[in-house]
Amino acid sequence: MITASDLELRAGSRILLAGANLRVQPGDRIGLVGRNGAGKTTSMRVLAGEGEPYGGRVTSNAPIGYLPQDPREGDLSVTAKDRVLSARGLDELLRKLEKVQLRMAEVLDGPENDKAVREYGRLEERFSSLGGYAAESEAARICTNLGLPERVLHQQMRTLSGGQRRRVELARILFAASDGGSQSATTLLIDEPTNHLDADSITWLRGFLKSHEGGLVVISHDTDLLADVVNKVWFLDATRGEVDQYNMDWKRYLEARATDEKRRRRERANAEKKASALHAQAAKMGAKATKAVAAKNMARRADELLAGLEPERQADRVAKIRFPTPAPCGRTPLTAENLSKAYGSLEVFTGVDLAIDRGTKVVVLGLNGAGKTTLLRMLAGTETSDSGEVVAGHGLRTGYFAQEHDTLDMSASVWENIRHASPDSPEQQLRTVLGTFMFSGEQLEQPAGTLSGGERTRLAMAGLVSSAANVLLLDEPTNNLDPASREQVLDALRRFEGAVVLVTHDPGAVEALEPDKVIVLPDGTEDHWSAEYLELVQLA
Template sequence: MITATGLELRAGSRILLNGATVRIQPGDRIGLVGRNGAGKTTSLKVLAGEGEPHAGDVRRSGELGYLPQDPREGDLSVTAKDRVLSARGLDTLLRDMEKAQTAMSELVDERQRDKAINRYSRLEERFASLGGYAAESEAARICSNLGLADRVLAQTLSTLSGGQRRRVELARILFAAAEAGAGGKSETILLLDEPTNHLDADSITWLRGFLKQHDGGLVVISHDVELLGDVVNKVWFLDATRGELDLYNMSWQRYLDARATDEKRRRRERANAEKKASALQQQAAKLGAKATKAVAAKNMARRAEQMLSALDETRHADKVARIKFPEPAPCGRTPLMAEGLSKSYGSLEIFTGVDLAVDRGSKVVVLGLNGAGKTTLLRLLGGMETPDTGSLVPGHGMRLGYYAQEHETLDHEASVWENIRHLAPDTGAQELRNLLGSFLFTGEQLDQPAGTLSGGEKTRLALAGLVSSAANVLLLDEPTNNLDPASRAQVLDALRSFAGAVVLVTHDPGAVEALEPERVILLPDGTEDHWSPDYLELVQLA
């Protein structure tokens, strides 16, 4: 159980949440919603104990599983499989059993071998008491449903992409929660921030079913309305205008109806109060001209001010970033080519012999199943990694803009302003301020460290950097992740009108349709083909 009382959250001096009191109990499946930048991610961090509130108290009891938006740092030398199994302490037992098994087969001294046999027996007994091989099979099933193949599970975390590491972490959390519920009801509280990011359509469907059956507590931040509609039985709306948390103890669809009704009521109440306050102010002005009525006039004016200040602020239509890519810098006919690209991590070959030619203004989609190397290819093209074989051949006037799905192009320690200055060093200060303003960064937010931004805000900042670059080749890796529907629509409109070349990796069919690609590259083989609507189904499966 998690109980928060008098919770106040701030970003700098900006109040995100003021005086909220909430409780999360087994059986609660809560959707935490609100516009990008409202403070949803900050709220979840504080509830998980990974952030401190400005004021208030948070008490936790029982098991807790927290999935942040960005992959956690930690020991990256362990394998993905061991990371998942560590949720129940099985990883170290299996490693010790393997060591004992090796000793049993290699030791010549009979006495030492007997010791190894006894050690193995004790370890196997402990392993069995924790669920043993059945638990290992259960972990494998969860990983498979989240698109983590056996070859990925055998890799160390250091060789995985940020999206793969995040899926490993999600698998670990769900594996732990499944143990807590074995043979009875689970009391594990799951706090999940955008859990469907990096998942294909089948994995998302499976996850919805898992969460719907989870009988512990759940708070989920998601832009996936189908997940919210299927899973949640309560909704918390974080109103960025008022800095308050509105609690709705009802399903998603009923919440949508109730929210619309509440907004109409607030607007009506405000209109009526403003009408009465205006009448009082007019009457006060008339009476104020007469010395004998001065006190009465002041009282009326004061009453009008009190009526207006007591009102909830109306919720203005959510602002959206005005994303528009400028005319790309002039370039040659083929600004980017690659020949014979290959990449392996240890003994794991990702792809080999990939050739690529990106013509001026061309639109290319990279497709392949999870783990086929789509992100790796973009990182090679963007210069973030070095190929094992092959080379990049920049064309005349090439200017690259790279959007990384894990926001690696941002300096998380630097402020919003410092980041944009680094990304566009030749642009004037006022022009950059205007640009940031069009992406909804103003005032004190310019001094806010990029690492404290929400996922959607990081996306906007990274996109602002692309806009400032006048790039003629954009490398985009999942650019619509973490965006609310309005901001996503703006990104897709910008893609439609961009005159430069684009190489796109995405699970979002809407992004592909907006791009109107001419070509597709299929990984891991590197096969190139003309785009056909038949490939659209593969976008969601990839």
């Protein structure tokens, strides 16, 4: 169970949450919702014990499985399988068992052999108590359902794409939670768990979460998942800095929320009407000396009515994204010849050729691990190929959006990041761009590392807009965006006059782009786009 008492959270001087009392108990499946930037991710980090609250206290008396939006770094030399098994300490036990087996296979004298046999027995007993080889099978089953096949499990973490690493982390916490002895005690805190998952994996995940006996708090823009899984909803109200708690499922929450908003608007209108009448009456009476005291009392009562009102809710804002006219360039601003990449003995792709013509819209497809992100990094110049070369054509100006926001300096402020993205742009122009992406005032001084996933996406997009790029390289640009912001991004891409190379699991993003070409990895096959390829997008 997790308990938060009198919790206060801040982003810089901005109050995200004040005086909140929250509790997560076994059987609670809570959807944490609110607009982008309201503080959902910050709240989740603090509940997980990975962030300190500005005020209040968070306590937990049970294991916690936490999935942040961005993959954890950790030891990238371990295999994906060992990373998953480490959730129960099985990876280390297996290594010790293998070492003792090798010792036992050696020619040892009696005492040494007896010592090794006893040690092996102790380790095997411990291994069995943690689920043993059945637990290994359980881990493999979870990984398979999350789109991580056997070949990927034997790869080192450093060779995996960002999406694969994130699925490994998700598999790891689900494996820990599926331990029959501790399942009811484990609290899962998961932030956007469906990112990088295909349709079948999402369906399986819903079933897993619904059957989870421990506590659960989930942040997700996938309303189908929320409707299918949650039995409680916490609405983080950015206007009031409070959490409204609804002990009901998603459908009934939506109805109750609409009723509450309607009631608040009615109460405010009534209070304002009454205060206006009191002020008017006080003004009339104030002209007479005999009624001056009564007039002051009326005016004070009117002011008290207005002071007691909750802040007026503004409609949730969305970024008004418009890409500027791209910088002039040649007919084919970007080409690549005979590109290949391997990590040790693992060949990712080889012999890839491509040509990106001015204004062309291209989608890169391929199964997870086929090298889509790696190819974009090569085109952006942030990763080198083992062979071949990327050739910049006349006037090429690229804008790169990394799925893990690698282009942002997390220790630098919002303003420093936009200035770095476009060092030659006038200051007022950059402030205007940031304003359209809903960054202003003190938030410009906020470190990028403290932003939510949706806010980081908006900041990275602001950098692209300010760069006047003529070739956009976009890796999962719609992840972490609320529906309204997602539509704005897709509409801006649809209108963009330059070239776009897109990697995505989002079929809606592909349809909005109206692509001209498709490149299928790892073979590097180039083809004209047709609707038949749309089926491959979520599988990719």
